[in-house]
Amino acid sequence: MSYVKSLLACAAVGLAGASMMNSVKADDRSADKLTVERIYADPSLTGPAPRSVKLSPDGKRVTFLKGKEDEQERLDLWEYNLADQQSRMLVDSADLMPGEENLSAEEKARRERMRLFAKGIISYYWGDDGETLLFPLGGDIFVYDLNKSGSDATKQLTKTDAYETDVKLSPDGKSVSFIRDQDIFMIDIETGEERQLTMDGEGPIKNGMAEFVAQEEMGRLTGYWWSPNSKKIAYLKVDETPVNIEKRYEINAEDFEVFEQRYPSTGNDNVLIKLGVLDLESGKTTWVDTSPQEIGGETDIYIPRVKWLRDSNRVSFQWQSRDQQTLKLMFADAETGKSHEVLTETSDTWINLTKDLYFLKRHNAFVWSSERSGYRHLYLYDLKGNLINQLTEGDWVVDNLYGVDEEKGLVYFDANKETPLEQHLYSVPMNGEGEIKKITDQAGVHSVSFSKNMSLFVDYFSSVEQPPQVSLRTADGELVTWLEENKLDSDHPYFKYYQQAPKPEFGTIEAEDGQLMHYRLYKPTNMEEGKKYPVVVDVYGGPHAQRVTNTWGARNTYWHHMMANRGFVIFSLDNRGSWNRGKKFEDPIYRKLGDVEVVDQVKGVDFLKTLDFVDPERIGMFGWSYGGYMTIMSMFKEPDVFKVGVSVAPVTDWYLYDTHYTERYLGHPENNQEGYEQSNVFPYLDGLKGDLMIIHGMADDNVLFTNSTKLFKALQDANKSFDMMNYPGSKHSIWGQKTRTHVFNTITDYFEQHLK
Incomplete structure (x- = not known):
């Protein structure tokens, strides 16, 4: 909400x-x-429950965040090493930050949007070399080198009074980007040299940051994206000038604070938004035509998703109409900013947003999900927007698209195919020939994370009879090892x-x-x-x-x-x-x-x-x-x-709510006053x-x-x-x-x- x-x-x-x-x-x-x-x-009744489980790019380790036994919400960074089959703590968050973290107002709001209430190390990222881990802590940025040990393994990249947020590792693993004071920065991991990439972030102007409705209603918590070749960054420039300034009071035990926030209540103006592509060598930004005349030139729109194509020469963005009844997938040339429509989804009510867009590596094609049949299913398109195959169909719902193994020609996804009460992992042939295969077999809800080469996945599973279990499995579902079996036995x-x-x-x-x-x-x-x-x-x-x-x-x-x-x-x-x-x-x-x-x-x-x-x-x-x-x-x-x-x-009172959520279901107040009142x-x-x-x-x-x-x-x-x-x-x-x-x-x- x-x-x-x-x-x-x-x-x-x-x-x-x-x-x-x-x-x-x-x-x-x-x-x-x-x-x-x-x-x-403490300790948690759920038992040991690893969070943010990830496979290293080289497939040799599984990393995860784990709460302390006596303080379940303070998270440390751990690994399970497949070679010696041992789990060990890599970074103790209390060693680097013994006291409480002093969050910035922006970070507090961002974590509230994420429904994230843990502390310590709350996120981390793998470098492509499989030897480097990046994580933010206490408003600064750290890297961990798996080739080193003890205190030498952890290196602090930033140490400032400002609070660095939305930290990302470049695809080549050489640089770290982040947001500071409403601008985008980057730092070279080897030399520690810092560089400011955008210059005008202040007041109502925010570079690389997600506007309020993007964070709260669209599930987009970032406003910038690295190109696959690490030479460009696509980013959104948000101008909040048209948005009403509302006063918000936070009442504490002994005092209160007054916050002035530009809040787009239903029926009123949204932010102005621009999509740019920053060339890191020249420092030049090319602005993308997000509303070309061929689709009507409308500027009162949303940009809920941005994603690079594999060639790093084109960037995709999703164009959503204010009434949320039209969603267009657009491709833009990174050099010229010229964009064109690839495909369009329409609805008489509203269109649900997803993150189901996967560009193939070896084929000029992508996988996309749509609810045009009444149920969310997967479709394969070429890069011109021509339908190649419908991959799934039926009176059931695809929930997540995980990726494609192009060598085997298999698309992996989870769905509630057998029953709405459960969620399982499936695969389907990319060529549209052959049956859908159910991979997970335990009755319950499965959520998975695949390795980069799609050969292994981490299965996070639970049911009404089993607290969360975490296992490592081959792509066909065979158990490799338990990361946390979490048996509900007498020791639980x-x-x-x-x-x-x-x-x-x-x-x-x-x-x-x-x-x-x-x-x-x-x-x-x-x-x-x-x-x-x-x-x-x-x-x-x-x-x-x-x-x-x-x-x-x-x-x-x-x-x-x-x-x-x-x-x-x-x-x-x-x-x-x-x-x-x-x-x-x-x-x-x-x-x-x-x-x-x-x-x-x-x-x-x-x-x-x-x-x-x-x-x-x-x-x-x-x-x-x-x-x-x-x-x-x-x-x-x-x-x-x-x-x-x-x-x-x-x-x-729905009149008090924001544009994106409220208008999705009730429409614009001018067109549905009776609906709002009722x-x-x-x-x-x-x-x-x-x-x-x-x-x-x-x-x-x-x-x-x-x-x-x-x-x-x-x-x-x-x-x-x-x-x-x-x-x-x-x-x-x-x-x-x-x-x-x-x-x-x-x-x-x-x-x-x-x-x-």
């Missing part, structure tokens, strides 16, 4: 109006029972709790239009015959999210288990509008939000009422972000169905009858606190009783061990008091 306006008045409302919940009974927090305190304590930190945990039940419910919706249900532990139990519906309900899958859900799963142990039925349903089911399943929410989603959740409750152990008079709902919005809309629209609700960081929560607040708790972070820069303060005032004016709990200094995720513990104890206590 994204960022909206805020009000200074929220300080008084948020701090003075917080409603404290009674604590959970002490006897329920014994060592033998799962508690919120244990869920957020979650073992004793798992023995008490209920196993989820999965099923389907038919929506009004006949489409099947998937649900997951946890029954209370140790159910008594004839007894009826309260239900908590845990909902998200919004686009681009799927909650019901056969996967290990980490902390959400632990809370579900804990609540089931406390005598609650826990139910989740992926209503229409949810992700990974195809456009027909998503499109019913177009131009009116909070409508069919609520209808579908009521369908879920109708099913629950057929179960003899469910108390139909004690149905509650809990959700965060869009789920918080869903909770409020359900409580307001269906007060006789949902008796208790806990809404965290909710959207309440999608806001305020027309329905008179319907509130039950107990409603609203929780919000008072420094939320995504769904701003204003969403809640506006609702607080409206409910007060309507003389409606409600509860609130607000968190000074917390952003959208309300993160931090102590804070999250308090949040989920508050949620738990509210349902204990009002639903049991």
Whole structure:
């Protein structure tokens, strides 16, 4: 979700109006029972879970980030060496940065967009030589030489007061690029010589940086790209001058800060954006014609993706119309800047963005994904935009394109071909002849990362019965070695709790239009015959999210288990509008939000009422972000169905939201005023009858606190009783061990008091 306006008045409302919940009974927090305190304590209940697992270019090592046992969110750099089959720490982040990292405001915002809350070494990059690793830490840049040992292996490249962000290694491994003070810089690894590449980044001008909606809504966190031959850099110049300046207040425990930010609220102006190609030898930038007359010359557009072709002479970019119903793949000449259209996708609703564009090395062709059939599938095109082969088809969804082994003629991807609840790795012949082959076999969700030559992949797997496992496998799925088997045995930190945990039940419910919706249900532990139990519906309900899958859900799963142990039925349903089911399943929410989603959740409750152990008079709902919005809309629209609700960081007024997200689903406000009004929560607040708790972070820069303060005032004016709990200094995720513990104890206590 994204960022909206805020009000200074929220300080008084948020701090003075917080409603404290009674604590959970002490006897329920014994060592033998799962508690919120244990869920957020160290060591992690998930077990050892390597992150950012990568294969070295030479295939000799697997590297990963791993949290410390006594501080799971502080990450260090590790390797698994295939030669000696040993794991070892390469870099201890605490040795290089003993204290807390002082993040810049830009980096804090960037990490919030990434939903990244770890510290220490959070990212790293391999050099093509397979002997060099690059990583940022504490606002500076370091390289690690695998040919050296001890303290000699790590070299610090920068040591400045400024904060270097978006660090990248050039493809030839000789240079490092980064953003400093809104400009692009590079540094020679061997000599340490630094060079500033752009000069005018200040105020509203940002070079090589992703604008707000690109970070928050498009999944693009960078604004510059190296050419494959390391001689050029394509970059975006963003001019925020047309965008309204909005004041955002971040309320802390003892003070508040006022931020002035150019925020493009729905219906208003976006940034001006230019795509340039910088020649590193001459220092000259050639500007690309991003809106040639052949496609209409429109300049009120988005550029969600940029990618070089293999020859380094051409750069591709994706041109997206303001209404997001047209997406064009464009190629531009790096020398002249002249561009032309290669292919076009259109939709009557909206087009989902992906990163599925792969240029072949040995053929003048590329693989592209499209939802033109109603489901995302893969297509092979030549460089002129002529279709060669449709590679996949059917009533199922391709989720990620991983790459192509051109020697074997195989395209690798993952999809939910067998069931929407799972995700598996597949291959398909590039020539369009032959069957799709399923490579992974364990039932659950697989996410993989291939080696450069596509001969090996790292498989990150989990299911409802298996915490995350990480293995190294050959391209045909054969196990090479476990990087982390993470067996759920008696030595596992979650073992004793798992023995008490209920196993989820999965099923389907038919929506009004006949489409099947998937649900997951946890029954209370140790159910008594004839007894009826309260239900908590845990909902998200919004686009681009799927909650019901056969996967290990980490902390959400632990809370579900804990609540089931406390005598609650826990139910989740992926209503229409949810992700990974195809456009027909998503499109019913177009131009009116909070409508069919609520209808579908009521369908879920109708099913629950057929179960003899469910108390139909004690149905509650809990959700965060869009789920918080869903909770409020359900409580307001269906007060006789949902008796208790806990809404965290909710959207309440879509007029306050950004252009890219809101207009994607509701269109431009000028063309759909009725849809906006009917999608806001305020027309329905008179319907509130039950107990409603609203929780919000008072420094939320995504769904701003204003969403809640506006609702607080409206409910007060309507003389409606409600509860609130607000968190000074917390952003959208309300993160931090102590804070999250308090949040989920508050949620738990509210349902204990009002639903049991």
